[in-house]
Amino acid sequence: MDSQSTGSRTSGNALERTGHRLADVVERWMPSPFLFAIILSYIVFLAGVLVEGAGPAEMVSYWFDGFWAFLTFAMQMALILMTGFVIAYHPRVNDALRRLTEVPSTAGGAVVMVAVFSMAIAWVHWGFSLILGAIFAREMGKTAAEKDIPVHYPLLCVAGYMGLGLTWHWGLSGSAPLLLATAGNAFIQQGVLESTVPPTKTIFSTYALALTVLSIVYASLMLYLLSPAAERAKSIHDYVDKSDLQSAEAATDGGERSDGARASSDLQSDGGTMESSPEAQLGAGPVAPAERIDNSRILGAIIALTGVLYVAYLFATRGLDALNLNVVNFGFLFIGLAIYTKPAVYRERFGDAATAAAGIVLLFPFFAGIQGMMNASGLSQTFAESMLAVSTQATFPVVAWLVGSMVNLFVPSGGGEWIVLGPSIISAAQELGVPVGQATIAYAVGDAHTNLLNPFWAIPLLAITGIKAREMFGYAIAMMLLLVPFLGAALYLVPY
Template sequence: MAPQDNAVSGGGNEVPSPGIFERAGKGLADVVERWMPSPFLFAIILSYIVFVAGIVFEGSGPVEMTTYWFDGFWLFLAFAMQMTLILMTGFVLAYHPRINGLLKRLTELPNDGKQAIVLVGVFSMAVAWIHWGFSLILGAIFAREMGKTAYRNGISAHYPLLCVAGYMGLGLTWHWGLSASAPLMLNTPGNEFIEAGVVDGVIPASETIFSSYAILLTLTSIVVAAIFLYLLAPTAGRTRPITEFVDEENLFEDGSGSEAVPDGGSETFDTPAEKIDNSRILGGLIALTGVAMVVYLLVNDGLDAWNLNLVNFAFLFAGLLVFMRPAYYREKFGEAAKAAAGIILLFPFFAGIQGMMNASGLSSTIAEGLFAISTPETFPIIAWVAGGIVNMFVPSGGGEWIVLGPSVIEAADGHGVPIGQATIAYAVGDAHTNLLNPFWALPLLAITGIKAREMFGYAIAMLILLTPFLALALVLIPY
């Protein structure tokens, strides 16, 4: 295996001067790497900021804010479980040996580091439209495998930006796709908004996820983001390879959990219990039953049946259908739990932040203040900004939608803006600011071996570069 040559760019030629985008990205990355705290400390700092803001701006007392914080910890346990299942079902499917092998073959396609980064980014954003948990894990694995292949083949690929590319699905396209929290919540019968009288009935997915507005936004966003990733990518000679972040001795050991699925024909199970646990017949039967139920619902109710419960149900049984053996499927879920550990730890803290923001009135104050200055023409931008601001403190698309949703919908009604368009505009802000808040990057950090501060300078650079484009797209794309 030949180490990368980071001093020259091919044939002994001098390394060309960096462009303006590369210089800006490098400068921002250096600052963030020096100053950014860990994700857990990030959540603690945000908790104190909201605590003080509630006292100063809403007049709540310290004891009240502490009570709001405690109560908030337990408000969304059911939703937290749904989000964890989305992540874990995505993890299990992503680490199937055939899928993992396909990713390794894809890493051989790029001819240089810039192409490698763009390929990982486009892949991550496209898959996120299908399933955000699948994208988060697949994007992380793809970034790591691309870094390994580039190092092995002597290609200069900047690993921090490769990791950002693997995270772009969560940072851009996920909340307009098939596993999008806010649209799916509105399309779930008996949801919080119906019970509260905010809407009269479900808002079908045809008005949100499958609207031409959302689809055009997704396609153009992927193209524009790919261009910015290309422009940010350092030229050969200024890259930092994967070996600067992952111990080279362990880098090419297969510790990813992607070992081949044991061949049922080559193993023997001595006891009836072992035979039942590993029965492909039983596993396949229940898997096909679940898949058939998904097909039945989609055939009878159309794409509007695609809500949060059906997403989890579909991917849960799709995973069992792929792995077949119940015991082996359970083992893979055990591995998935490790990837979800950071989110499980931090979710209650961010739920506590949401509890303070909601109960003290901070969320409503932010939303009402922004919507008060909106017009029918600027409303999508205001909804985007509101979603982005609150997502910084409550990085849960569905959790913050529960808080912001009523204000967004009521303001949209007042301006004559379709609820579907308003929901997608909010979703853009929620996804976009994931490039600033490292909460959802925790599984990616664990898989890639990189630290948040080592990659988030480039994530923030992408956030800044995409801001003008998104502002224009939200207004100019017809609904």
């Protein structure tokens, strides 16, 4: 790569050099996400025995019981990954993303564009950001390599992850604020709250909106300053084999190429049924009715339209209250079919995306087991109450942020975490005269912040971008540390 390419820097600033050194250390020492989960499991096991006095057999029982708590959620996550993957890699959608990647002309500009895209989309819905941020980072990396722009690919991947690492829990799909706005929620049933807390007090409060805008600006600036100098920048080709990129492009092109052109490569056996279109087989003799049905654009369009119209009906009748993970998955599933039209081709693209979900299937039960030990043993509540006991009215938002940050390292599930910690945080806030909406947003900031250390939520991004956790998390950890003084000051100073 030419170190004098347009927009490159030939010497790095102090922040860039520090980030580069930290990235080197993390790349050498950080375990894989699977081993990370195992290490955390043992830490929580020992803490439950030593701090809460639980017996070893009890802790193993809590672990086993919790192990299965994420089965529904894991399937939801697998679907959101696979449906998003299939949609984003359709030629028309992928072309739109590629056109956006043509806009930046400098390395720093490319990183900032991916980050702003990821953080803004995450505010709308974390699921969108989880997939589109990863794919946008990958496509930006490919375009930068083609244009010889010295973008450091690991930092580009961190930029695509910033939505999950910063803004998602303050937005329209934030678990904690949405739960408070739900009629008859668990906190009302427990007597912690007398009534619901509307989104105007949380998501749409000037406090949350100001934090969101300021955080996006600050994080973008830090990412720009962290961008390695040209001589240290490594392109996507240093981390992903060109053959893998070409395979992905071939799969993308396959959705739009004529069936005749695909006949030689896409004739895959499925219980004796060929999956290429009838048109591709016209020269091979009569086409079975089943083949025509499998490749019927009319049938695919009817099914897709049914699903899409139902999603539209939900939003028309319920407004933004209809927005949840099941609706997103349902919508993605049928929008994908509407884009591809042919049921057989759509099924093939799902097959291409299936391997990306392997990490979710393996790791989610282990983190669910950690959550089971944390919650059942009382560790989560003990930690939260100990921290909140030393707070004052002025420092409470900062303390709530720290509580969310620390617990999220071990229980990276915003909704499950809030069910356990919420009563303690809300009760403490009410005793100190802190608005519940402010306390909730402060906690949500912490819950998102330490996603930049725990690779749990990065699993889909790792699958899509082709990078390893240890190759990108040095910069993710650098961003987490750089955000600490900013978030502490902002939570303390921004008025509610």
